[in-house]
Amino acid sequence: MSKLFPTQEIGSLKKPADMLKKVKDPNVSAEEKIKARNDAALLNIKTLEDIGLDIVYDGEVRRVEMYEEPVRYVDGFEFAGRVRSWDNKYYNKARVVGPVAFKQNFHAEEFNFVKDNSNRELKVPITGAYTLADWSYDEHYKSKDELVLALAKNVVRPLVKDLVGLGAKIIQIDEPAATTHPAEMDIFRESINESVKGIDAKFVVHACFSGNDYKALAPQMPEIKAEQYTLEFANRDTWNTGLDDDARKGFQVLKLFKEHGFEGEIGIGVSDVHVNEIESPELIRDRILYSAKALGDPTKVYVNPDCGLRTRTREVSFDKIRSIVKGAELARKEIE
């Protein structure tokens, strides 16, 4: 993208309440449910466009969530039941009971709709092989590595190929589990490379922060076939404006990526998705400028929230995105 500091979302937004009500109501017809989903997708796309994001998608409004949605459409999985994430929050966890295989492009309808309804650049988020494996029970494969690679080759790669065939140009592979197991970075790297093998598109990897501040990821980054990483920084940063290391504690790890020889783009998380407070445009500006300096090249900096915003209200989410867009404008003015 020719513009400096392009802005983008990571993926999920909280679903509109009226859409949820309709799709859960057994008395609502299938046609009305389709319309409710389309209306919600359109609302998200247009809202993100109106706010001024450069790269958009539909807020994953049609998906149950990032794990259950793909697993529903992959051979070899059976749902076991819900397990706790925290407190009263649970997720539906599946067992791998046979060879995993791609059945159909479960994001095709969603992608075609977004493509038909937006002129902006689109970034399609998909769940990566490593995370699918890590969040499942494996009763079939001999090892986790074997399951990860089977998912990469037999599920994620065919999905990516199909999306690219439909016109997708940027694919974001979501891997929140990747950094939770620092000792398993080799198989993570291999899984991304196998997932994208032989496919011509721009690949982005989204990995959440965990424990060791991306220290295990950094050495792998030059070897992974991804042009961009969208990562979390804001939730460890201070809320003070400024361009010094003390103010920008959460972003210091960027220097490590450079030291390890990574020369690609970083989608910097400038907005903390775990709090309702809205970061000021000035704070976002400083986070961007600090990152540009740390990476040594402002053209490598993309700007986004830390993660998907689905745990925030829609009002808070859109306010955060508005601030991101304004902060990027301020940063551009400083550079230009």
Add this chain to the structure above:
Amino acid sequence: MISSYTFGIYPRSEELIEATRKNTENLSSLFQKETEEYITTQTNANLGFVSDPLLKWDDIFRPFSNLSEVTPTALNRIYEMNTFYRVLSFDGSAFTDGGNTVKSNLDSSLPKNKTVAIPEPFTFAELHTSNEFKRKEDFVINLAKMLRAEIDSLVESGFEVIQLLAPSIAYNKEVDFGVVSDALKIITDGLNAKTILHTYFGDVSTKIESLLDLPVSGLGFDITTTPASSIEKHSFSDKILTVGIINSFNTAIEKPQECIKQIDEINAKTKPKESYVSNNFDLEYVPKEFAMNKISVLGEIARGAKDV
């Protein structure tokens, strides 16, 4: 036949999950019904010791948030799991409430042969924060004093075996075993109950010698992370050995005959003072139907294994 128990937090049923989310009118009776169901399943499986399924506990530390000067704060990931606990902030120096915090959060209808699992002080200090104690070792020692009061109260009410959950000792590369030992001494000195330090979430192969020197009655191991071959290199002649043979992280149900053979082999090589089998960590990592099956299988393994 050897002895056996399951420990930690057990999974809620789908019905109970929904009830907790919606705070339904029958929530309290559902908790009670499922607690009784788990107790019956353990009893029917002839487990040596029976534990409360801790269905009301949101994480293994949460009851301690009721202590004075303790505040629950941010969510934090449990090691490398896709599960989170709430970090407790210990804001003062005297955080004991007479030792009734754990006991008051347990079901009173447990049979006489009962066990309970609580975090050991080193793990506790690693995963939580103190505004008062700047040195980690001071925090560990004060937590040990608080836990001793809790354990005294539990023993007084009839708990025969106390599991001390030690995932940080397993997970952390660096462990100050001097501090761990001092803290455990506070907990176990003169205690009229068996204490078993249970390690999981990390391979402790290189730490077993140090673990054997700790002042506890026994050691427990998760054999999915610490290979049996590592345990077998050591003598347990003056320690209880608990093998966490039931994998709470996979829905695949263990094959009793294979497990019995493995337990017999481990016991033949380690010659433990007493031999127990258990789950490797909290059963709540599998849905209820699988947990129930695993409890029954554990009983079968214990009945089939040769006595030591």
